[in-house]
Amino acid sequence: MVLAVDVLGVALVLTIVPAVLMTYVAWQNSEKPGARWFSVFVLGIAGWSSTYGYSLVADGTQVTLAAVNLRYFFTDVVTITWFLLALEYVRRRRLSLRSPWLVLFVFPFCSQFVIWAVPEFVYTSWHVDRLGVFHAEFGAWFYVQTLFSYCLVVAGLALFVDDYRNAQGIRRTQTGILVAGAVIPFVANIFFVAGFSPYPDLDLTPLAFLLTTILFAWALFRYRLLELLPIARKTVLAQMQDAVITIDEDDRVVDVNEAALALFGTTERAAIGTSGREFFADYPAIVAECGEASDVDTDIEFEHDGETRHFHLQISPVSSASDLVDGRVVVLRDVTELKEREQELDLLKQVLSRVLRHNIRNDVAVVMGYAEEIAQQTTGDPAALAGQIRDKSDDIATRSQKAATIERVLTGDRERVVHDLDSAIDEAVETVRRSGTSFTVQRPSVDDCRVRALPTLPVALANLVENAVEHGSTSPRSQAPGDAVEHGCETAQSRASAPSGGHDDEVPEVRLSASCDEETVTVEVRDDGPGIPEGELSVFDQGEETPLHHSSGVGLWLVVLIARRSGGSVAFEDDGDDSVVRLTLEKA
Incomplete structure (x- = not known):
């Protein structure tokens, strides 16, 4: 019997070797949830087993007592790290260094102080028999120590069992091995505390840890525990x-x-x-x-x-x-965004195949007519007709450019940026002026007003200003080039050929204003024109072109498109005296 106990003691001391190996393997995945605590947990098992094993083979009762006392420190380390391992493993995230759970590590040091300073609180009496087994009548602190450890073990098991119930595949296998590896020594310790050991006061818990070590080694190398952490179906569903x-x-x-x-x-x-x-x-x-x-x-x-x-x-x-x-x-x-995307791509096809084709066909017909007249004319001033050809050619180029801009908006990034509204309006006005158009602008300064919209917001504002200029006057020097948003080919053609005089010779005035509330900003563009025909506006309410109802203004499509993709809206109104366009955007 003495030999058997000595062999057991030496075997328990030697558990340090596989423990160090498993700690090294686990630490290779220290960034994974639970890996750090698994490493400390295994070292704690080695400390518990080796100190108890040493107490069985040590010479002298005081050395045995010291080894038994130190064993309680490792007991606390094992139970605390088991619980923290369960927390990280089940929750799939590492605990921060400021986690309140780390206060649990105060207990082992407090317990060691009590054990060494007031030993009668732990053992009311004790002795070491001839086999080297420590016998004791336990005091109150022993049961405090046991209750603390059992609570942590049960809490950790509860977390793992719940995870096991919801896990599948390799995750379920890994969790099952962890549960089995903890239950075996836990049951052995309950038998020891209850006095059911085969030899009185011989603690078989460290021996059970040998089986735990084998199970954990199997999990590490066979099922790649802590290396493969499959995402649970419940987590996938939640996210x-x-x-x-x-x-x-x-x-x-x-x-x-x-x-x-x-x-x-x-x-x-x-x-x-x-x-x-x-x-x-x-x-x-x-x-x-x-x-x-x-x-x-x-x-x-x-x-x-x-x-x-x-x-x-x-x-x-x-x-x-x-x-x-x-x-x-x-x-x-x-799939709202997908549906909108499909509609916008279909719109792009319609704009390019119907609206753009219709306008270019008509404009090219005008160009060809002027060219034919120049070819046939033998007297008169061909320079004026050449100017008409030049203007119509510019119209074609401008309209094509706007169609290209629509394509960029439709196929580009939807990310909205913050614009300073005052700067965006200045940029829009300057863009129209650079085209050679004559007009005056009346607007108050819009200070500290920012909106969230597509980067192409100034393009939409420029088209609205251009529309107001072209719509408010028919003077040749104030005609916006190309495709101002409110006019069709026939309207532009008639205005271009209209005789100058009266109101037609006046430089148009565009009135801009902006109003803000808590969530939105509304930009208002006014001119004194007759407004946009209902037939033109109905196209944008329907969101598509039809053979009998289509808007010939590519610029108008562009304004509406930028507004909608910016999370805003465009409203057209004729209040009797003025034609008004309101562009509403999200306030930044």
Whole structure:
């Protein structure tokens, strides 16, 4: 028996060797959640086992007592790091150095102080038998120490068991090994404390740790514990951008992810247990698709936060191993931006193939007519006709440039930037002036007013100014070149040939103003023209061109497009005296 105890003691001391090896392997993945605490946990096991093993082979009762006392320090280290390992492993994030849980490490030092300074609180009496086994009648502090350790072990096991229940695949295997590796020594220690050891007061917990070490080594090298940390399905579900709602066979909501809670404006507590029909009550489009169907794949739309949103709806049955349908999973993917993108690309095709083609065809016809007249004319002033040809050619170039700008807006980045409104208006006015157009501007300074819009906001403002100039006067020197947003080819053609005089010779005046509220900024552009025809505006309400209804102003498409993609809007109005365009944008 003496030999057996000595062999056990030496074996326990030698547990330091595999512990150091596992610590080294674990530390290679120290950046992974749980790896640091696993390393310290394994070293704690080695410390616990080796100090107890040394107490069995040591010569002298005081040396044995010292080894037993030191063992309690490693006991605390093992139980604390086990709990912290569970926290990091299950939550999948490392604890910060300021985590309140680290205060747990105060206890081992307090316990050591009590054990060494007031030993009677731990042992009311003690002795070492001839085999080297330490026997004691335990005092109150021993049970405080035991309660502290057991609470941490149970808490860690609870975290791991819950993770095991929700895990799949290799994650489930890894967690199961960790649980088994902890349960074995925990049960052995309960037997020791309860006095059920095969030899009185012989603690078999360190011996059980040998099995734990084997299990953990198997997990490290076979299942790459701490190296591969698969993301749990529950975590993926929680972080999905799609709204996911699980409904059981009784049509009750049993699970919702964060995206669904945000979409439907509710809480998990309020949602769980409600009927599916009640949960979707404010969205008839979803209720209509759900019905009794268990397999749905379609697109729907409904009003959400005051705007129409488009969603791809999928409803899939959830079946058990017996192929019985246990419920349904409802998935809603917001495809509003995709729908808008499709519409904008279709619009680009229409603008380029119909609007642009229509205008260029008419303008080229005019150019050809003038050229033919020059060719046939033998008297008169061909220079004037040549000037008309030049102007129409400029119109074609300008319109093509605007179409190219539309393409850049449609295919470019949607990211909005902050603009100083005063600077953006100055840039727009200067852009129109550089084209050789004569006009005056009346506007107050807009100080400290910033808006959030696409980088092309000055382009939209320039088109509105250009529209007001062209629309407010028909004087040749004030004609905006190319495709001012309010006029069609026929209108431009008639104005270009109109005789000058009266109001037509006046330099037009553009009146700009801006107003701000808490959330938006509205830029107002006024001129004294007749306004945009209803037929022109209806095209933009429909969002598409038709053969019988189309807007010939590429610039107008550009203004509306930039406004919408900037999260704003454009409104056209004729208040009787003036033609007014209001551009509303988000305040930055």
